[in-house]
Amino acid sequence: MNVGRLAAALRKALASSIVNGFASVSSTDGGSTNVATPAPSRRDGDREILAASGMETLEIVSRLNRSDVDSATLDALRITTDRLCSEYPYMPSGQLIIEGRQWLRRVVELHTKSLTFAQHREVLALSGWLALLVGCVEYDMGDRHAAEST
16 A cells, blocks of 8 residues: 555545534524534544555554664764765865765665654755755856756
8 A cells, every 4th residue: 555545545534524523512592503523433543544555553653663774874874974064175076076976865765765754854854964065065166057956
């Protein structure tokens, strides 16, 4: 089951509960008033998720928590990114652009791995720092078109 279909099914279920899930309640003057009070649920959320995704909630959560990347790898990437960014004023541009592009390619490849949300956030941040570094070096080298596309 792909994530897009799962997200669409969950959005549809949520929209349905918002539209249909409000009850009328009696007001103090004996009349009836519509308020934002959810009606008693007649739906089985676990069954709907299973039908939409083919997976139970516990399996989905365990898949989200599973990761192909360990914390040591992310620590090493943080250190490498910090080192490259710190060497910007000292390393020759030609060498820095080669190393920066290589590391950016490696970090971007991590997006295809199974990551937790925290790891995904970290990989995005590292990608951003490396892309910024590569773009700045490209700009400094006079390649404004490449810098703008990085």
